[in-house]
Amino acid sequence: MTPPVYLDYNATTPVAPEVVEAAMRSMVATYGNPSSSYSLGREAHATVEDARAAVAELIGAADSDEVCFTGCATEANNLALLGVARKLQATKRHLVVSAIEHPAVMEPALQLKREGWALTVVPVDGFGRVSAADVKAALRPDTALVSIMHANNEIGTIQPIREISDITRRDGILLHTDAAQSVGKIPVDVETLGVDLLTLAGHKFYATKGIGALYVRRGTPIVNILFGAGQEHGLRPGTENVPAIAGLGAASRLARGRLPSVDARLRATRDALQERLQAAVPGLVLNGHPTERLPNTLHVSFPGVSGRALLQAASEHVAASVGSACHSTGDAVSGVLAAIGCDAARAAGAVRLSTGWPTTMDDIERAANALVLAWRRLVEL
Incomplete structure (x- = not known):
């Protein structure tokens, strides 16, 4: 049938054959813990760093160290919103999101509201598009972060992120975009967009489920929201999922070649x-x-x-x-x-x-x- x-x-x-090959190679040949100092650990560490470089290249990051691997895009979004909020909460207590954000952004925003943060939800027009002018009008002296998705997961509408970043940068406000739906489908460049944080999801562009990443521009104020050892520059503790990370690297190279x-x-x-x-x-x-x-x-x-x-x-x-x-x-x-x-x-x-x-x-x-x-x-x- x-x-x-x-x-x-x-x-x-579907998972691309190149991703399967990279993940299988990691599971069979480079199965060491990336934090271990002997050869198997060093090989696993090299696999992780090679994938980090591939992701950074795909999204135009200046330095691969600006890429933090996570378990999924939901975790990356939570890290972006809650991590920035925890870092800046002593002086800033206001957050701006759009009315059409994915629950992975809207729910942590609502959690911050329950914790006493002020939350402004910016409307969209009949096409599902955010107005940069509305974002500007929503900003306050205590605004810590604006989070507007790059492209909507349901209707596909692409948001004017560059116009918004021109506004937030002038006011010294951080900008995060959830690019889970756009990476691999259209060019996504963090410099062109002007964002401080960007989320991507591996399984949206032919990698496996259970792997995501958060781009964090160097110098962005953020702290970890999970606690443990110091992996991923201290932002995401836990032994790295090397096969999934290797697959994400392969998917990133594949996506870049197809752009x-x-x-x-x-x-x-x-x-x-x-x-x-x-x-x-x-x-x-x-x-x-x-x-x-x-x-x-x-x-x-x-x-x-x-x-x-x-x-x-x-x-x-x-x-x-x-x-x-x-x-x-x-x-x-x-x-x-x-x-x-x-x-x-x-x-x-x-x-x-x-x-x-x-x-x-x-x-x-x-x-x-x-x-x-x-x-x-x-x-x-």
Whole structure:
């Protein structure tokens, strides 16, 4: 039986063969503890540092020591927000985030609010885009950190991070961006963006799950939020997961090599899918920005049906989700869709379709046909 066409690359990606090879080599040949001084330990340490350099090169970091490995992007986001807050709390007690942040940012922000911090949540427009002017208006003398995601995980809208960093830098305020969805899909350069901290997730660009990283610009005030030994420059204690780190390094090199062609390749499959669906489904509505969005992301609302029911009806041929994999099991309106002003009917019919490097035009044809057929059957019921 032919497996369904996978269109949920924003949820996770298949592990690349190069990543498997690097991780297996680490498990078999360089299995030592990176903190050990004998040869196996030194080899493991070299593997970690080689991967650190690859990640730094992918995101344009000036020094590989600015990359801190974590267990996932959620941990990296928590380290960014809580680590900066703990360091600056004696003089600054205000945080700014956007209304469409991933729970990995919103929840630590809310935790700081419970601890007495002031929290400003900046709204987005109907396309899910933050206004740099709104961020500027939210800033206060005691603002410690602004955290705005680079690209939204549901609708794919890309935020004006450079415009925002121009404002925060003038006021001496730190800027963090969660780039878990953008790294590997579009160019991500910490100097171009002007950020002080940046989060990435390995499993979003063909590495394994269970590995992430936080870029911390040299001189950024931050402290550890976990306690133990002094690994990862004292910011993330615990013996390093060398196989996963080796895999992340391989994925970073792979992503860097694909950057010249990845945008066009992803955009071609996404746009082909959008064209086929729009031609066959009257009233189909695009959610998110028409141009300023990830090249692989198509978030649309099908009229007259439930998006969940639609995907269930097409599940033999299409594997996709109604929204973020981290909070897509219930029927409540997504916080992102609520933030952009979707009414209940539009939100109910929403589906997130995301393509990847392996997606072919044959995949698109098969998926589009299955989705259209499922929609027609449901509206006729």
